[in-house]
Amino acid sequence: MSAISRDTHYGQQAEQLDETLPGHLPQWLLERRRAAARRFVETGFPDPRDEEWKYTNVRPLTTKAFAAAERRDALDAATIAGHAPAGLEPIRLVFEDGHLRPDLSQLDPLPEGVQIHGLNDALREHPDFLQPHVDAVSHERFSPFPTLNTAFMTDGVLIHLARGVTLERPLQLLLYGNDDSEALWCHPRILIVAEEQAAATVLEHYVDAEGARGFTNVVTEIVAQAGARLQHYLLQEHSDTAYHVGNVFVRQHRDSVVTSHNVNMGGRLVRHDLNVDLIEPGAEIHLNGLFLVGGRQHADTHTRVHHSVPHTRSHEEYRGIAQGHGRGVFKGRVLIEEGAQKTDAEQHSANLLLSDKAEIDAKPELEIYADDVKAAHGATVGQLDAEALYYLTSRGIPRETARAMLVHAFAEQVLERMSLEPVREAMRDRLSRRLPGTIEGSIGY
């Protein structure tokens, strides 16, 4: 990383930060943003010399002059309906180019004890309630992008579940990007706080207008207090020309269970960092992920699970598929600290190359300092099973269809872990549309 000079676009953006801040920001956030802008200018964007950024060059981001989008209000209900998984019937918050669209959102009625506020609304109306949750879990140890988000935070949401409350209906956060001739960025901040024994399912869902070229740099902070149960779906279906950096931070207390489903099918350059801290006994995380890259797409996922106390559990199942000139990266780090006895950590990364030009790097990284633990990991990169292909074609099935069937079967190992059937079905459908060869109907599942 190297410092950003003042005369560059990003240097100026940081310099002019105060002018762009909305008037109602409380003092604590003002100061935090200014400090973040200064730190960002000092460190700059990561480059491939940084170990954590070895496979992903963010140069396409640094050479464009991204700036915040004006409020446009071009999005309509019909477009949203086209992006909603059929049959899901969620409660929903809609963001357009990073700005909340209350008119397109449907929240009520919420059960007692559930609070869902747009971030800017919360800043205006409940700043003291919001304050402890912003930057409560996020950090800049592995990436400067969370800092960039703090400096330029556009809008977002605070989801607060009081003790013992269950939000039955899934909450869909639909973040939509317009096609635009200018380079637009947005920095959403998503805060999910579940108090003791609370439960909810939250979908972070990114979609774009065809040809959108925006840059989304999101920070998601998730806190699961004792016994809380959270399901977090991160569905990234940007246009193939968009940029996305997702920074997810999870902190889990005693006996909490968090399940993360991370599906990446869109975007030109995509990077995800999922950082999980299991800080009390009984905490359990499930990380499921699937990416598909084709054309010139690049998707990089880093997961980091930190077991710091005894009796915690992590289970990871990540799968990647690359076709065309697609490039995928999976790096999974599991850190088991001294004293974190009886840790149960399992990680699998399976990857499928569908063309000679595609590339996937899969790198598990286990660091274990405790002696009484169960830890297993495996990473594979391979091609479609030639025997299985021959068998299917020997039954008359067209070769392209046979390939698609096998790719679906491969992906299904991750998708079947999702408890929301409409989301599973929507993801299968997206996968079909991105593969050559058609599969008709859904009788197979």
Added chain:
Amino acid sequence: MLKIENLKADIDGKEILKGIDLEVKPGEVHAIMGPNGSGKSTLCQVLGGRDGYEITEGSVTYQQQNLLEMDPEIRAREGLLLGFQYPVEIPGVKNIYLLKEAYNARRKHLGEPEADTFQFLTMVREKMQMMQMDESFLHRAVNSGFSGGEKKRNEILQMLVLEPRLALLDETDSGLDIDALKIVSEGVNHLRSEDRAIVLVTHYQRLLSHIEPDYVHVLTGGRIVKSGDKTLAEELERDGYQAIIEEAA
């Protein structure tokens, strides 16, 4: 229906088939018998269209077409189906899914509309009863975790659903206990008809006591050394391959 003339094939530069001649007409059941390593499976795979074999000489004509120029999926859609000696396990692909895709691929090839899902399922269930397979097989992954007998029954189920013109069964009897052998044989006998041919490739005579062949051929060293009627199979069972091979030489 099928005419093989002087067929020679190599694998990795080694000649396995050294000049096979065989003619199969509609309605006939042929049994090709031979010891291990005689070229039985290679013959099946060459006819099925598997990669990795080099045809060095000869021809295979199937319904007036050059079979060797057809891709495996076209052969199947033209009605040539190969029952595998070792059916492939495909985790994540459900049996019903394979059947439906294969069935519709064939129909499309014949210019027929896609099957109605309900009628298709009713038909498949009927055939499954015949093979004594319960409903759960539909939703299990193809051959995944199936016992040897279940895999072979599944091969015959596919035949019953896809109704080939020429069914080529590679060691379908291997790995079967007596009950499974009976079920599989009944399935194959059900396939017998005037316009359909069946070629059974087997090591043992026991399958042939359930499915009576019209012709029996002895394949050894990559050649058919003797042909006859069903009594040839009995002769083989009594005297062993060696005697027949020596006699032919």
